[in-house]
Amino acid sequence: MALAAGCDGIPYHKDKNASSGWPFVITAENLPPGAYRKNQHQHMFAVAPSEELRCDENGNTYIHKRDPTSIQPILMMLSDELLTGQDFGFNMRDFSQPLSSPTHHFKLFTILLFFMGDYPGQGKVANMKHAGSRACHWCTHPFEYHSKGHSIATKTRRHLDPEDPFRQDDAFTTVEDRPQPSMRHHDETCDIAKDIDGLKGAQQEKAQKQHGVYGSCFLTLLHLFNLIWDITGDMMHLMKGTWGRRIVPMLKGELDQKRPKKPLTTYSDGNGGRTPYDAPELAAREKAFDLAKLEHSRVKAV
Numbered sequence: 456m457a458l459a460a461g462c463d464g465i466p467y468h469k470d471k472n473a474s475s476g477w478p479f480v481i482t483a484e485n486l487p488p489g490a491y492r493k494n495q496h497q498h499m500f501a502v503a504p505s506e507e508l509r510c511d512e513n514g515n516t517y518i519h520k521r522d523p524t525s526i527q528p529i530l531m532m533l534s535d536e537l538l539t540g541q542d543f544g545f546n547m548r549d550f551s552q553p554l555s556s557p558t559h560h561f562k563l564f565t566i567l568l569f570f571m572g573d574y575p576g577q578g579k580v581a582n583m584k585h586a587g588s589r590a591c592h593w594c595t596h597p598f599e600y601h602s603k604g605h606s607i608a609t610k611t612r613r614h615l616d617p618e619d620p621f622r623q624d625d626a627f628t629t630v631e632d633r634p635q636p637s638m639r640h641h642d643e644t645c646d647i648a649k650d651i652d653g654l655k656g657a658q659q660e661k662a663q664k665q666h667g668v669y670g671s672c673f674l675t676l677l678h679l680f681n682l683i684w685d686i687t688g689d690m691m692h693l694m695k696g697t698w699g700r701r702i703v704p705m706l707k708g709e710l711d712q713k714r715p716k717k718p719l720t721t722y723s724d725g726n727g728g729r730t731p732y733d734a735p736e737l738a739a740r741e742k743a744f745d746l747a748k749l750e751h752s753r754v755k756a757v
């Protein structure tokens with residue numbers, strides 16, 4: 456069975472200062488289109504809270520809001536399960552087969568195809584820093600200052616072939632002759648991460664900044680999983696309906712609360728208008744309808 460996973464930081468309420476967290480979800484990509492993004496076929500396997508209890512100098516506790524510092528501990532647990540799924544399989548039963556059938560019990564093998572996350576999410580999943588000239592997950596395109604706290608990739612024509620008219624023709628503003636940014640690669644990033652794991656203190660920080668990598672990522676232990684190309688965008692937007700209708704209400708504890716029924720205030724007057732609800736009149740109409748039904752069944756019986 457092919458799996459996809461994803462995570463994102465989401466506020467549980469409209470008030471951004473209220474609780475928020477990072478839910479992690481797995482989907483089964485073998486299911487038919489139209490089913491695999493439905494909430495009943497998604498498995499939320501973890502939620503990392505975006506707050507922690509801290510203690511001040513006087514010994515008083517307070518809630519400190521922040522995104523999880525690292526999601527690698529959760530990915531360690533996930534990778535552990537996925538390694539079992541890919542190497543040994545999970546014991547399953549097929550209830551469409553009789554118990555005596557040799558195919559009633561079977562092993563289900565799983566494989567993770569890709570992981571979804573927005574830009575900060577991709578960085579957290581891959582254990583990459585995503586800053587400076589290493590801001591992009593896939594290439595070394597240097598990002599530029601856009602506004603406070605936001606850097607963006609501008610001058611993207613430099614990704615085109617050197618002879619491309621969009622680069623060379625000055626009808627499109629200026630000639631773009633800067634070289635194409637080099638791509639980032641799985642093996643290279645894994646090697647850099649291993650080196651960084653072995654460093655300590657200021658040396659480690661310097662290397663993290665230089666390469667845009669914090670350290671190793673547990674997902675690289677999985678077969679077929681490419682750290683650079685299999686982390687894709689974006690969960691919240693692909694599964695927006697599910698998140699808005701099911702997962703966020705569940706985290707708020709509202710999922711099982713039934714919406715109160717709107718009281719009936721008007722009924723159709725039969726001429727395209729609405730008549731205000733009047734209890735005795737409606738009861739009389741219902742009685743007349745019941746009598747008509749009774750009469751109809753009598754006629755049918757005769």
Ligand SMILES: [Zn+2]
Pocket residue numbers: 591592593594595596
């Ligand atoms: Zn890029």
